Amino acid sequence: MMEPAVCGEPTEPAAPPPLLAQLRAWLAAWLTDERTARELVDYGRVGHYTLALTRWVAIIGQLFTVLFVHFSIGIALPLVPLLAAIAASALVNLVLLWVLGWRARLSERAAAGMFVFDLAQLALLLGLTGGIQNPFVVLLLVPVGIAAGLLGRTFTATVTALGLLVASLLAADPLPLPWFTGGLVFPELYRFAAWAALSTAILLIAVYTYQFAEEARHRAEALAATRLALAREQELAALGGQAAAAAHMLGSPLGTIAVVAKELVNALPADHPLREEANEILDQVHRCREILKTLGPRRAGSEVDRLxxxxxxxxxxxxxxxxxxxxxxxxxxxxxxxxxxxxxxxxxxxxxxxxxxxxxxxxxxxxxxxxxxxxxxxxxxxxxxxxxxxxxxxxxxxxxxxxxxxxxxxxxxxxxxxxxxxxxxxxxxxxxxxxxxxxxxxxxxxxxxxxxxxxxxxxxxxxxxx
Missing domain, CATH: 3.30.565.10 (Histidine kinase-like ATPase, C-terminal domain)
Known part of the structure; x- marks a missing residue:
């Protein structure tokens, strides 16, 4: 058992943290570094909890769909690469939870990276199962739409451009769509039409979602700024009320001083050396009263108001x-x-x-x-x-x-x-x-x-x- 260090005695240097802990700390700093990008909190107050939960829902849905189509419907799917892609998404989610926990606020850069990974994982799943011919290709709209609602203009444009690139790659030379008879290949004109429709949807959803979200953010922040201005006005009014209360409370002791000073003036002979000081006290009391009148409640047309x-x-x-x-x-x-x-x-x-x-x-x-x-x-x-x-x-x-x-x-x-x-x-x-x-x-x-x-x-x- 290590003896406690005595004051003044040299102590052994602390052991460096394990490599795994260092890696975790570095990842957490990179993902939540406020100096590298505006925080996601500035774009709708969405943290890692919401994005992680959304990804778990997607993982469960993907796993259920693949297993149901392969085993229940009887359409042969390339299970090994599909399950590997789903497992990779689950692994990334677990690593992020280990590094960040549930309550972390992500930087915009880190959030954009998560959407990029989601698009890449979807591209792999769809590429192995028919590409643009797969009806589930519409799921590409999900990460693009969420990114447009949460991220700034630059990262929204980046995720949207990647979504368009993925759609184009899936339409270029797709693998056959898995089917009962082995595989289906749709006509080239149909694939082009599907690509055009998907690309148009990606663009429209990204633009409109971003515009609506940006306007909502600006409205909320402007409302907060207006409330702040009005709160400052109320603070000024409250300060005026406190000044009026102070003026009212000081009235009584000043009245007592005025009475005593007046009695001194009346009691002292005209040639008494303290009579002049008593008069000075009385004058200063009157001056204090005039000053306190300016702190009290004002009526329209009052002397202070005219001043x-x-x-x-x-x-x-x-x-x-x-x-x-x-x-x-x-x-x-x-x-x-x-x-x-x-x-x-x-x-x-x-x-x-x-x-x-x-x-x-x-x-x-x-x-x-x-x-x-x-x-x-x-x-x-x-x-x-x-x-x-x-x-x-x-x-x-x-x-x-x-x-x-x-x-x-x-x-x-x-x-x-x-x-x-x-x-x-x-x-x-x-x-x-x-x-x-x-x-x-x-x-x-x-x-x-x-x-x-x-x-x-x-x-x-x-x-x-x-």
Whole structure:
């Protein structure tokens, strides 16, 4: 029995792990390495458990079909190579379970490799039993369809191309289809038609499945991003509630200090050296009370509200200055066709954030200038943001505002900023319109007359209720 090591004494180096354990660790790292590819969790949250279970179902189905056709129906099949191919699939599944377990999340590369193996194994089974003439050739659609729903564009294209290659090889010079009389060879025209139908099905299923899955993923992620933006807004509201509660709780001790300080002022003679300090304490208490009023719930029209209210054009000017970029000039203009004054209000954080997204987008794309127009009338309120950049591509004008539709992929844009802005502005009654002016892009935000003011006032009244 080995004696425990004493502190300060040299210890024997740990023995290296067995070769089998090293191999297992290396395979696990290769199959789940996040640095080599996007994880499968990003494509529908499917892990190794689902794929392994699907393969076991396929293995059982293949084994049952081969044995049933050979022994029950009486059609002679090449059992040895067929059973060897099925056993190889089972062995691969067992090895993956040994390496990864059931709960592992595969890298996209590893998942694509599993689909490639499935296609190769199916190609061997079908090649030994008639090729394109075998009615079970439609099973080639299964790995292609699943891959299109789970993988990204590059690996989906790879698996689809391999599926088309397998279909072509199975149609090129197939072995006879096993039959009671020995073997059947279908006419060449039939084999060509079967190949054309199968190839078309592979392409259509891959394209449509990928498009639908990609749209569903983008919708889900965009919804999550919108929920995150709204959650941040709720956190700000909760923080305001905590500040109001703190202001209320501090009111009592400040009141006590004010009473004591006032009594000291009244009790001390005018020439007493402490009277001036008592007056200073009383002044500071009054100042603290004024500060706490700004943290408490606000009513529309309150003194604090009037302090933070500003003309909409001034708020837009502040936003433009905040997101300004060297070499880009910004100008904010006010227009009132019928003399209606622009609104003077305090924009809530989420609405300001939505408008700031649009202004920032214009500044990022502008060549030298961004113009912001505020136009108010008795019918509507308009904010137009124009830049002198390349403008919007005509191909995407009708789709701008959809999640993950961006004109600046080279700059890392995902289109979520406009999507979130559209969602937040719609809650105030605003509508976004996108277009080109001939010398750049234009984004127009339109509200019915008074809609933005009413939305802001509702927020203020809701925040003012205890």
């Amino acid at each position: 933070v209210r500003a003309p909409l054009s001034a708020t837009l000017r502040d936003i433009a200055d905040e997101f300004g970029r060297a070499g880009i000039s910004t100008e904010v203009r006010v227009d009132s066709p019928d003399g209606t004054p622009e609104p003077c209000l305090a924009l809530p954080p989420d609405i300001r954030h939505a408008i700031a997204n649009l202004v920032d987008n214009a500044i990022q794309f502008a060549t030298s200038r961004v113009d912001i127009l505020v136009s108010s009338s008795h019918e509507r309120l308009l904010v137009a943001i124009r830049d002198d950049g390349p403008g919007f591509s005509p191909d995407i004008l009708d789709w701008i505002g959809e999640p993950y539709l961006s004109t600046r992929h080279d700059r890392g844009g995902l289109g979520l900023g406009i999507f979130i802005a559209n969602t937040l502005l719609a809650r105030t009654g605003g509508k976004l319109h996108f277009g080109n002016t001939g010398r750049g892009a234009e984004v127009r935000i339109e509200w019915p007359a008074g809609a933005l003011e009413r939305a802001v006032e509702e927020r203020e009244h809701d925040g003012g209720h205890d």
